[in-house]
Amino acid sequence: PYEGPSMAEIxxxxxxxxxxxxxxxxxxxxxxxxxxxxxxxxxNGCRYLDxxxxxxxxxxxxxxxxxVEAIVKQARxxxxxxxxxxxxxxxEFSEALASKLPGDLKVVFFxxxxxxxxxxxxxxxxxxxxxxxxxxxxxxxxxNASATxxxxxxxxWKFGTIQSxxxxxxxxxxxxxxxxSDGEKYAKDVQDLIDxxxxxxxxxxxxxAIQGVGGMVESAPGYLPSVYSSIRKAGGICIxxxxxxxxxxxxxHFWSFEDHGVVPDIVTMAKGIGNGIPLGxxxxxxxxxxxxxxxxxxxxxxxxxMCTAGGLAxxxxxxxxxxxxxxxxxxxxxxxxxKALQEKHEIIGDVRGRGLMLxxxxxxxxxxxxxxxxxxxxxxxxxKDMGVLIGKGGFHANVFxxxxxxxxTKVDSxxxxxxxxxxxRVTAEAWSERIRLSSALSIISMLRNLWKHLRNVPTQxxxxxxxxxxxxxxxxxxxx
Ligand code: PMP
Numbered sequence: 001p002y003e004g005p006s007m008a009e010i011x012x013x014x015x016x017x018x019x020x021x022x023x024x025x026x027x028x029x030x031x032x033x034x035x036x037x038x039x040x041x042x043x044n045g046c047r048y049l050d051x052x053x054x055x056x057x058x059x060x061x062x063x064x065x066x067x068v069e070a071i072v073k074q075a076r077x078x079x080x081x082x083x084x085x086x087x088x089x090x091x092e093f094s095e096a097l098a099s100k101l102p103g104d105l106k107v108v109f110f111x112x113x114x115x116x117x118x119x120x121x122x123x124x125x126x127x128x129x130x131x132x133x134x135x136x137x138x139x140x141x142x143x144n145a146s147a148t149x150x151x152x153x154x155x156x157w158k159f160g161t162i163q164s165x166x167x168x169x170x171x172x173x174x175x176x177x178x179x180x181s182d183g184e185k186y187a188k189d190v191q192d193l194i195d196x197x198x199x200x201x202x203x204x205x206x207x208x209a210i211q212g213v214g215g216m217v218e219s220a221p222g223y224l225p226s227v228y229s230s231i232r233k234a235g236g237i238c239i240x241x242x243x244x245x246x247x248x249x250x251x252x253h254f255w256s257f258e259d260h261g262v263v264p265d266i267v268t269m270a271k272g273i274g275n276g277i278p279l280g281x282x283x284x285x286x287x288x289x290x291x292x293x294x295x296x297x298x299x300x301x302x303x304x305x306m307c308t309a310g311g312l313a314x315x316x317x318x319x320x321x322x323x324x325x326x327x328x329x330x331x332x333x334x335x336x337x338x339k340a341l342q343e344k345h346e347i348i349g350d351v352r353g354r355g356l357m358l359x360x361x362x363x364x365x366x367x368x369x370x371x372x373x374x375x376x377x378x379x380x381x382x383x384k385d386m387g388v389l390i391g392k393g394g395f396h397a398n399v400f401x402x403x404x405x406x407x408x409t410k411v412d413s414x415x416x417x418x419x420x421x422x423x424x425r426v427t428a429e430a431w432s433e434r435i436r437l438s439s440a441l442s443i444i445s446m447l448r449n450l451w452k453h454l455r456n457v458p459t460q461x462x463x464x465x466x467x468x469x470x471x472x473x474x475x476x477x478x479x480x
């Protein structure tokens with residue numbers, strides 16, 4: 001049994017000593033103390049089915065025994081940095097990883113995270129091409145350091161710091177985008193950015209074939225081949241961000257870009273690569289990799305022996321347990337059943353994604369595609385009460401993100417779907433909450449008018465700070 005501090009104590013310490021921008025999905029945050037494959041346990045021993053998989057991180061399942069064993073075994077023997085000495089775990093994993101990539105993508109640089117991987121990839125693109133401009137896609141997430149925050153294209157995740165040489169292209173979003181599923185039309189926007197926003201030469205293009213944080217938005221068919229061709233003609237190179245969608249998650253292929261028939265010049269990865277341990281990587285061609293020989297590049301802990309021993313075990317488990325096949329079979333089953341649910345519930349505007357990377361877009365009006373923000377939150381809480389944990393995302397925070405460990409079964413899918421039955425009640429409950437909220441707002445507005453009348457000062461001036469609160473404290477229903 002759990003004998004650690006209570007949830008109240010943890011919350012208090014978080015408030016006092018940790019990043020003030022911490023956010024929680026649930027009204028009452030969860031204190032998760034243990035994980036086993038597709039299950040998580042809270043401090044009271046309550047079991048939850050994890051349909052979010054640590055944000056698409058634990059592809060092989062929580063605390064998979066074979067992976068834990070490999071990490072512990074290496075930690076007992078030796079754990080050190082990646083520089084100065086040789087170590088077989090690092091070379092063995094790089095060889096195994098390179099064998100999973102197509103074409104000439106054979107040289108690996110290890111990092112500790114997805115952000116570091118994308119920062120490095122963008123720097124390599126700039127150095128290799130000798131150009132500065134990079135094009136990324138609106139609604140994408142690529143990290144939170146300098147260059148990657150620039151490439152990220154959602155205001156929630158951006159601070160107003162310098163964003164040098166980044167252009168954001170129209171999102172080839174098949175559900176909300178103006179051109180529907182016509183990838184070629186969206187691709188024209190990239191050519192326009194090259195023609196009108198740069199000197200005509202660019203360093204590169206970075207994108208997720210399925211946007212994770214952005215709400216499981218898969219690029220329209222035909223988009224990537226056309227964009228890759230424009231970028232290469234403009235002297236640039238193409239980066240595929242596989243941080244969320246990689247490592248067998250999409251089922252049909254090991255990497256999500258493969259579904260679009262392209263071969264990138266650089267592939268970046270993290271999350272699923274280590275099944276929960278801090279590990280990331282950039283894989284590119286020998287020719288492009290040479291560019292870092294100009295100076296000396298290293299990363300003290302990126303790809304250290306303990307993490308690479310874990311990474312190698314991840315590849316072994318994915319293969320041995322046929323998790324890619326499982327992602328395909330179970331993911332297709334779940335998607336079909338979600339589509340059937342869509343027929344029954346008006347609130348489900350779209351069901352999309354591949355394998356076990358699925359999105360359910362909730363709307364209050366199917367015609368207008370109005371994001372059902374409060375309903376999404378409400379339903380998430382209800383599902384948690386029924387023992388199912390699910391993610392949310394999308395710019396309007398109205399998309400369920402379903403990214404469970406790839407050992408998820410059809411029975412697990414049925415249980416998740418069963419918890420969706422809360423949909424029957426959620427609309428009514430969300431409306432009553434809205435009514436409560438609108439009564440509260442009417443009272444506030446009345447008091448505001450009274451105040452305005454008494455003081456005779458412009459409303460905007462007096463209430464400016466209140467309106468700006470969003471920027472000082474994000475709330476549960478922001479797109480987090
Ligand atoms: N790229 C994508 C597609 C991501 O989803 C994320 C994380 N959500 C990152 C990059 C950044 O990874 P990390 O948080 O490990 O820095």
